[in-house]
Amino acid sequence: MNTSAATAPKPLKGWRVLVPRGGPWGDSVAAALRAQGATPVIAPLINFAPSEDPTDLESALRDLAAGVFDWVTLTSSTTVDVLHAYRAVIPHTTRVAAVGETTAAALGAVGYRVDLVPDDDNSAAGMAAQLIALEPEPMRVLTLRSELAKPVLTRLLEEAGHDVRSVVAYRTVGVPVTEKVATDVRSGRINAILVTSGSVAEQVHEQFPEIPESTVIAAIGPRTAKDARRAGLGVSVTAKEQTVAGLISAVGQFPLPHAVDELAPPTGSFPRVQG
Secondary structure, rough: OHHHHOOEEEOOOOOEEEOOOHHHHHHHHHHHHOOOOOOEEEEEOOOEEOOOOHHHHHHHHHHHHHOOOEEEOOEEEEEHHHHHHHOOOOOOEEEEEOHHHHHHHHEEEEEOOOOOOOOOOOOOHHHHHHHHHHHOOOOOOEEEOOOOOOOOHHHHHOOOEEEEEEEEEEEEOOOOOOOOOOHHHOOOOOOOOEEEEEHHHHHHHHHHOOOOOOEEEEEEEEHHHHHHHHHHOOEEEEEOOOOHHHHHHHOOOOOOOOOOOOOOOOOOOEOOOOO
8 A cells, every 4th residue: 555645745635725716627637636636626716618600610610620720729618618518519620729737728628639838838829939930821710719718819910911701609697606615705714716827817806805714716817817907806816827836836835814703803804805
């Protein structure tokens, strides 16, 4: 029996961490948290709804399966949820580009491969620059985006001479948490909240108006942290590596906060100032 694994230190022992997305990605994050000794609380804050006219998406996914495109680009993990829900087929002849490790991890969690993640700039502009450098000759690209996202990637690729089909894949909608989760956040029983996108940040700010100062708010990367602050959410730490492991490691830099008694808060414990 390997006793070293059983006795290995677990840096997040005693922590309760809110995981803001469900599905395969949420399950994989929960497993990683348990491995570090934490208790994950999966509470999906966002979900996707079909666009107003899903026929365009359905047509694009049929063409994708038929091998019409050289590349397909995904700029959020929610887009991965859409692909998974439609049981979309990505042939081996079509390469897959993902903005950021969160999206890449979501693809891997449901069995899709990833051929490109931007090296430095995890944004639509960063992906466009890397694709343009990688593919000097015109190529056929399917860009999948949310209803609210600006078509930055599409514009830059088209300006570089590529044939781009931009399709709205989904609308982002908030998912109300249970009263128990809301109470646990307000009381400090949830010790940390993971923030993986601007949409998640908006829901955290909206659904949890009173977050104790001791609660660790961890953003997966600089862009998400910027979006979170713009949404009015305080950010405790930004992951150095934009991966699930990096996000969990960022939480582990802090000592375990103590839960707040809602009826009699200890001296010096105040709601987090968001902004």
